[in-house]
Amino acid sequence: METTQQAAGQQRPADQRRRELLEAADRVVLRDGPQASMNAIAAEAGITKPILYRHFGDKGGLYRALAKRHTDALLDALRAAVDAPAERRERVEATLDTYLAAIEARPQVYRFLMHPAEDTQPSEAGFDVGRHSAPLLRRLGEELAKVIYDRVDLGPGSEQLARVWGHGIVGMMHGAGDWWLSERPCSRAELVRCLADLLWGRLAAASDRAGGPGF
Amino acid sequence: METTQQAAGQQRPADQRRRELLEAADRVVLRDGPQASMNAIAAEAGITKPILYRHFGDKGGLYRALAKRHTDALLDALRAAVDAPAERRERVEATLDTYLAAIEARPQVYRFLMHPAEDTQPSEAGFDVGRHSAPLLRRLGEELAKVIYDRVDLGPGSEQLARVWGHGIVGMMHGAGDWWLSERPCSRAELVRCLADLLWGRLAAASDRAGGPGF
DNA sequence: TCTTGGGTGTTACTTGCGGTAACCGAAGTG
DNA sequence: CACTTCGGTTACCGCAAGTAACACCCAAGA
Structure with a gap:
């Protein structure tokens, strides 16, 4: 030295x-x-x-600080996408694509953010059921909920609906992204299209398969 | 022998x-x-x-064996729900509810399944990017994809679409469930309804909020 | 019979990591 | 000069994963 x-x-x-x-x-x-x-x-x-x-x-502190940096950066990018001046469908696709591009670019960082290596806290009483995986996902969910609430007219009970949707959509993005990243079954653009189609109600719109099941 | x-x-x-x-x-x-x-x-x-x-x-072996038991059990319950003789919407709601009931009943087991305590494997080369979190989610996603592919008529490219949707929907379930379990912002039934609404395209159908988006 | 051998189980160790206590030395200041 | 006060170190503790080596029991086989 x-x-x-x-x-x-x-x-x-x-x-x-x-x-x-x-x-x-x-x-x-x-x-x-x-x-x-x-x-x-x-x-x-x-x-x-x-x-x-x-x-x-402690380790948790360092990890939290580290995660905050990346989370903030990702959130900025996502906000830009979701707030773009475009039709809703386009904005949704842009947001999905932004997220997927981010996790594609730096998978290790992504893994780190998602699985912050279990803290091993003694946890005192033992019923700490609430504290799960990634704070990142929570923040994303809340942010998205806010956007939905602010920009989409959902009628009565809209606040709760927006929150559920925020976390649900983020979960969808995360789950599909995780799977896609590890298997790469298609291009990013295709994945984005499929997911947007899902959100656009194509599941409900589709008819039962021909030769339909008796049950 | x-x-x-x-x-x-x-x-x-x-x-x-x-x-x-x-x-x-x-x-x-x-x-x-x-x-x-x-x-x-x-x-x-x-x-x-x-x-x-x-x-x-090793520990991973034990955990894998343990996880398999629970995963199998959960999968059986979900299959029963998804294969029930009812309309699609009803089946979707029943499936969501079954999953949520399971994680609500034994959160510790659920946490264990989702975050199998990072194996800490040396991983040789170091670029093991592919191996992520929970095998449970993968299995659920694949199973759901199969069901969708078999029972819903999606036209061309349906296999890929079904797979994306399978993992996407499972992710949605997981994400929303995780959040719901830790904050309990509403009843299980309400959550199920909200999520089903999301899958039924209510997001696409809703109109922009009054006082439209200037930006 | 004694011996062998594959089950059961144990104690006692090594390694590696998170976390901490106690010490070191070079400023800056009266 | 003594005295604090940082930025830093070495050396340790506790704990959990994983292993080696040994001990016991009971069924055969010569």
């Missing part, structure tokens, strides 16, 4: 440091996926574990 | 033993959720770790 010969006392404001550490963590996650170890991250940052803990408390 | 049943010796055929171990593991998972430790499971079964490893190879 060379003694950092800083010219004058350029005391990096610790926020800067934090950002550097996050960059390093990012690189490691990009390489190792969600099971990146604290040791590995520290090494990548050129330092040792305790510093990470000083900055982020 | 003698197929002789040794009557006298109550030598449990090791399949029996395996089943007992799985029962014990089940109890522990039901209590501790997905982060149940091998030690805990062994203790619950009244034995020690190495025996578990003899029977299941």
Whole structure:
């Protein structure tokens, strides 16, 4: 370790440091996926574990900080797509495509965001049923719900309907995207079309198969 | 290899033993959720770790065996719902409700199935991008795809469409269910109705909100 | 009979990771 | 100069996965 010969006392404001550490963590996650170890991250940052803990408390803290960056970025992109000046169908397709493009571009980051490597918290009483997987999905769902509520006229009970739909659609995107990413059964554009068709009620509109089942 | 049943010796055929171990593991998972430790499971079964490893190879093996049981059970219930003699809308609602009832009844098991506690496998080369979360969701998606393909007339390209829809709908169910389970914003029946409405194209049918979108 | 051998099970270990305590050394300031 | 105060380190704890090596029991086989 060379003694950092800083010219004058350029005391990096610790926020800067934090950002550097996050960059390093990012690189490691990009390489190792969600099971990146604290040791590995520290090494990548050129330092040792305790510093990470000083900055982020625990692994969960670091992961949360890291996830927030990516989530914010993704959300910005999605908002741009969903708020574009176009017909609803087009906006929906653009949003789906934006999401899929993102997870396609950096699958490791995506995996990290979706499965934040179970915290292992002692959980005290034990009935912590509520705290599930990805905060990312929750945020996406809520945001989408807001958009739906604001822009679509759904009549009475619209708030609840919008929230259910927000989370449902996000879940659909996630589930289909996860499957598509691992099997690549078709192009992104095709996937987008199929999903949009689903949302457009083609399932309800289709008739039963010929030679219909007695039951 | 003698197929002789040794009557006298109550030598449990090791399949029996395996089943007992799985029962014990089940109890522990039901209590501790997905982060149940091998030690805990062994203790619950009244034995020690190495025996578990003899029977299941590694933790992943045990988890896979355990997951298969629950997955099979859930799939049976879902198949019954989806194959009921009723209109499509009714069948869809029944299927959604069956799934939600299952995750509502045993959330810990559900969490376990969805997040099988990341295997931590070294993964050799490192680019194992494909292997994501829950095999349960994959199986559900494929099964649903089959049902859709068999029973709904979708015209050309129907196979791919059915597969996308299968995984998409399962994702929707999962996402909405996960959120609903943790926030309980409404009754199960309401949730089912909302989701079915979504699948029935109400999003496409609804008009833009009054005071239209300037942007 | 003794011995062999495949089941059952055990204790005791290694490895690796999250997390922490305690110490180090180079500023900056009276 | 002493004295704090950072940015940093080494060395450790606890715990969980996984393994090695040993111990017991009971059915044969010569």
